[in-house]
Amino acid sequence: MIKIMVDSTCDLPRDIIEKYEIKVLPLRVSLEGVEYLDKKTIQVDEVYSFIRRGIVPKTSQVNPKDFYDAFEEYCNKGQDFIYLSFSSKLSGTYGLARNILDEIKEKYPNNKMEVLDSKGGSTATGLIALQAVKLIEKGLKFEVVLNQLNQLVEHVEHIFSISDLRWLVKGGRVGMVSGTIGSMMDIRPILDVEDGRMKVIRNVRGKKKALNTIVDIVEQRFKNFPNQMIGISHADELETAEELIKLIKDRLGIRDIMINKIGSVLGSHLGIGGVGVFFFNKEPDIYI
Numbered sequence: 001m002i003k004i005m006v007d008s009t010c011d012l013p014r015d016i017i018e019k020y021e022i023k024v025l026p027l028r029v030s031l032e033g034v035e036y037l038d039k040k041t042i043q044v045d046e047v048y049s050f051i052r053r054g055i056v057p058k059t060s061q062v063n064p065k066d067f068y069d070a071f072e073e074y075c076n077k078g079q080d081f082i083y084l085s086f087s088s089k090l091s092g093t094y095g096l097a098r099n100i101l102d103e104i105k106e107k108y109p110n111n112k113m114e115v116l117d118s119k120g121g122s123t124a125t126g127l128i129a130l131q132a133v134k135l136i137e138k139g140l141k142f143e144v145v146l147n148q149l150n151q152l153v154e155h156v157e158h159i160f161s162i163s164d165l166r167w168l169v170k171g172g173r174v175g176m177v178s179g180t181i182g183s184m185m186d187i188r189p190i191l192d193v194e195d196g197r198m199k200v201i202r203n204v205r206g207k208k209k210a211l212n213t214i215v216d217i218v219e220q221r222f223k224n225f226p227n228q229m230i231g232i233s234h235a236d237e238l239e240t241a242e243e244l245i246k247l248i249k250d251r252l253g254i255r256d257i258m259i260n261k262i263g264s265v266l267g268s269h270l271g272i273g274g275v276g277v278f279f280f281n282k283e284p285d286i287y288i
Contacts, residue, residue, distance in 0.1 A: 001079060001136065002079070002080045002081065002082065002112075002136045002142055002145060003021070003023065003074055003079050003080070003081040003082075004020070004022050004023070004081070004082055004083075004084065004129055004132045004133050004136070005022070005023040005024075005025060005070060005081060005082070005083040005084070006022060006023070006024055006025070006083070006084045006125060006126075006129050007024065007025045007026070007027055007062055007083075007085065007086050007093060008024055008025065008026045008027050008038035008039045008040075008263060008264070008265065009027060009086040009091075009121040009122065009125065009263055009265050009266060010024070010084065010086075010118075010121065010122070010125040010126050010129055010263075011121075011122045011123045011125070011126045011231075011233055011260040011261070011262060011263050012123070012126040012129060012130065012260065013258065013260065016130060020130075020133035020137075022129060022133065023070060024039060025062045025066050025067065025070060025083075026038045026039055026040045026041075026062065026066070027059055027060065027061060027062055027086075027091075027093065027264075027265050028059065028060045028061070028062075028063070029042060029047060029057050029058070029059055029264050029265065029268065030057065030058040030059070030060070031047070031050050031055060031057050031058075032050075032055065038059075038263065038264045038265060039263065039264070042264070044261055044262075044263055044264050044267065045236075045261075047264040047267060047268065048235070048236040048264075048267060048272065051236075051267065051268070051271065051272055052236075052272060056268070057264065057268040058268075059264075059265045059268050059269075061091055061092050061093040061096055062093050062096065062097070064096060064100060067096065067097050067100045068100050068103075068104070071083075071100060071101065071104045071113065072104060072107075072108075074111070074113075075104060075107070075108040075111045075113070078111070079111075080111055080112035080113060080142050081111075081113050081114075082113070082114045082115075082116060082132065082142075082145065082146060082149065083097055083101075083114070083115045083116065084116050084118045084125055084128060084129055084132070084149070085097055085115055085116065085117050085118055086118065086120075086121050086125070086265075087117065087118060087119050087120050087121060087193070087196035087197075088117045088119075088196060089119070089195070089196035089197045090121070090196065090197070090198070094115065094117045097115045098115050101113060101114075101115045112142045114146055116146070116149055116150070116153065117153070117196065118153055118156075119153055119156075119193070119195060119196035120156060120158050120193050120196065121263075121265075121266055122158070122231075122233050122260070122262055122263065122266055122276065122278065123231030123232070123233045123258065123260050123276075123278040124156045124157070124158050124193070124231070124278040126231060126258070126260065126278075127152075127156065127229065127230075127231050127258075127278055127279070127280070128149060128152045128153060128156060130229075131148065131149070131152060131284075131287065131288065132145060132148075132149055134288040135148055135286065135288065138288065140286070144286075147285075148284050148285065148286050151282075151284040151285065152280060152284055155280050155281050155282040155284070156278065156279070156280055156281075157192075157193075157218075157221055157277075157278065157279050157280065157281050158191075158192060158193040158276060158278055159190070159191075159192060159214050159217050159218060159221075159276060159277050159278075160190075160191050160214070160233075160270075160274055160275060160276025160277070161188050161189065161190050161191065161210040161211070161213075161214060161274065161275055161276070162188060162189050162191065162270055162271065162273070162274045163188060163207065163210075163237070163240070163271075163272070163273030163274065163275075186205055186206050186207075187203050187204070187205055188203070188204055188205070188206070188207065188209075188210040189202070189203050190202040190203070190204060190210065190213055190214065190217070191276075201217075207240065207243075211240070211243060211244050211247055211275075212247065214244065214275075214276075214277055215244070215247045215248055215251055215252070218230075218248065218252065218277050218279065219251065219252055221279075221281045222252065222254075222279055222281070224281060224282055224283070225279075225280055225281065225282055225283040226254075228256070228279060228280055228283075228287065229256040229257070229258055230248070230254060230256070230257055230258070230277060230278065230279040231257070231258045231259070231260065231277070231278040231279070232244060232245055232248075232257055232258070232259050232260075232275070232276070232277055232278070233259070233260045233261065233262045233275070233276050233278065234259075234260075234261060234262060234273075234274065234275045234276075235261070235262045235266075235267045235270050235271065235272055235273055235274035235275070236261065236262075236267070236272050236273075237272060237273045237274070237275060238261075240273065240275050241259060241275050244275055244277070245257055245259070248277070262274060262276070
């Protein structure tokens with residue numbers, strides 16, 4: 001049986017993770033000088049409680065020992081595995097995992113194993129991981145599963161908006177003047193992920209306009225593969241996520257929707273109120 005591993009930037013409902021026994025490797029979150037293991041020794045709701053108090057978390061990649069131990073555990077059990085990594089353009093986690101994998105491959109040459117750059121995170125990686133475990137459940141071979149995952153990575157979409165530019169100012173990601181003026185005018189950036197990097201593709205004014213703009217983009221990019229599950233994630237702002245779901249259902253007729261809270265690491269970068277839609281813009285050879 002092939003095993004699927006992700007890191008804690010991947011957002012999936014707990015029942016899916018438990019049902020398919022998906023291994024989750026924690027990134028690290030530092031708050032007021034104390035380091036925690038994401039989704040292990042601290043949960044996302046606790047991190048958001050710090051964020052609401054104006055405390056900026058610091059995040060760092062998976063502990064190298066966690067990678068080594070997890071990879072070796074599966075090899076000792078004779079299990080092949082694929083690890084879906086957080087974007088290599090946003091974290092050093094992928095490079096670290098790749099280096100450790102090369103070492104493990106020399107020690108266990110008969111096992112099939114791979115580290116795959118998801119070129120994103122959150123529910124985008126969650127949707128890819130969910131397809132992975134469904135493909136494995138159908139009994140498909142390692143090479144077939146890996147090929148399908150590569151297709152999904154190349155065609156996954158991340159369309160999301162940030163509600164408060166002041167948080168990006170706190171994190172040093174937007175200048176003080178630009179962030180303050182933008183917040184005063186209720187400017188909401190619409191972001192995309194291209195080749196693993198976040199990119200602002202539009203700036204709109206007000207929540208209503210931001211949500212409608214997101215749905216406009218989804219409608220354009222979703223049309224070639226309408227029969228799929230989409231994911232919606234929010235940064236501790238369920239009400240906004242529910243508004244977005246209603247718009248999508250009313251305008252696009254989509255009913256198969258998975259909702260998640262954006263995890264601690266990405267939430268630390270985006271701040272409270274971010275919301276996004278995740279889906280595939282092209283149907284892969286096999287979709288379950």
